[in-house]
Amino acid sequence: PTTHGVLQTTAVVCAGGLAGIVPHVARGRVRGGDRGPDPDHLARRVLTVGFAALCFQPLYNAGALTGPLGTGAPYVLFLLLVLVLTGLCDAVLAALLLRARTSYPYGPLLRDELRALLGIGSAVCATGVVMALGVAAAGLWALPVLAVPLLLTQVSYRRYAAVRTVNRQTIASLARATEIAGCTPPGHARRVAALATAVGRELGLGGSELTVLEYAALMHDIGQLSLVDPVPGGATAPLPAEDQRRIALLGGEVVRMTGVPAAVAQVVERQADPYREQPLPARIVRTVNAYDDLAGEGAGAALEALETLRLGTARDHHPEVVAGLARVLARDGLPGVTSVPTG
Template identity: 80%
Template structure:
């Protein structure tokens, strides 16, 4: 907020340097924000055109051969103005961006401009690197540093919001950089170089590929939403049939995802874990006699394994990825033979079952889990579950457990 206010005040006081370029880049950023759509809570915002346009303006040294002098504060002011113009329709429809995302955008663009504009305006870049390949590599290096800055900020904000460990969150952000992050950085560099040679007419040419990227993301997001709704509906089948208590699958899925993050899972591995947790009890639909209360954790080991295999067979018939079926099938194996997602699902499912039937509730359930760490529940998963619950299980609709 302070950086934004300072940038807007300084730009209004001194006037806008090269208004045509400022308007063109501001319009590009606004169009990018208008086309933004599809991110789930906590994910990186899919607005590559807006991000690339803002970074290109931050690294713009020349416009059609004429040296620019817009500086750091005007760069931030134009990026903020274009972004605000683009998000107004989203806010009107109740789909405004996360304030954390806006703060990251301002700080990231300010960082890129601060690294480039003072050096270029002082003549240091031209004197040392000229305008050949070394100059392009210099821009790519600055964009790489900017991407790392954005990843660090994103991980810090996510940790402050959720309390998850910082290391896995940072690794998840860094893993996302080679994908859309590399496209944003490369396009930002090419835009800045193109405008330096051809002028502002280069902007529409380089904007088209990223607009197509955002259209593709919309289709991908729609398919992903449909898949998740299908899986959630299948998971509710056990509740509708009276095989499991209401909300059991949802609670296990949300808590499993939190424990998975605690243990360093991210990206597609977390998605597989969440889907397997939602469908972990679907094997009960194949039973002639339903389990009393749906609490499979209280059954003998062989019966648990039989239900797990039945569930895996059902999952394989639904078209869900095979990795989800593997987790469902192996959730009842001894933990030394299980993959990590299966260990998590087994432990969290047992916690939810035992918390409802054990004297002492959550604390009693955790004590039972710790007593079972010799064979049934992995000690690291149990302790991660305890930390997640103590830190804020109540925010996920799950009864918290006091520390200790």
């Protein structure tokens, strides 16, 4: 039997989180550092634990759990149910926070968070159940013993994240090869990747789909390195369809040699196909690339470029992608656009 309630449980978690932040504060990594904690993340964790404690502690203290359920399988199933509800609560809060920061559509963000629950989230929840049962059987000594797998998981996750960061930096550096060679304007690949990712989120893509889209957008012009005569200004949108398709196929061959996922090469290869035959990532790369080729520095040029894309929806660009691009530009204020007709 226990006497502590929801407030004490939440206070202990809050104190532990604040204690964990101290080393990062000393190193100046609270916000913006490579590995520093996020205060919003800590607040979310405290709220999530408070939710779990509210679902469990009053019933346990009153004896309403161990009495009817006992300490066998029904009790374990109840703990799993509480953890599933807690995971859902955490996913909802995480998606809300990211929505507030980025203004991305809430549905895809929540879907990404729910997908994460099936991976590391399920492992953490299972460890929580084992900890609760282990402490009841072996006392508080079970906590440090059972925390070791979590620490090892955290170290592995940090290494995995570092590898992914290095991989993305390598792809971004390779994408700059077209700029260094004078085939494309400076910053073209980066702008297309950032805008294509935003449009992908607007249209409901998430998780690995966004990663493939970003990589393909970064490397969409890599095929120009195989050309004998560079494209004037690096703009491929005004080229004939045959030339665009040849550059796309050459780019796909180069991308396959870099070791990135095959889906990235497929998107690069198909960006010049008729849009009705393209997958959604290829449609997005094609439209955003055309926008960046056509848009200038001012809002007027950006509006003119969007109007050109809208007029091309019958043959060259998917109407939904053009509409999504217009919404992103209007909402985020990219290239000076504050109000965009979606036609």
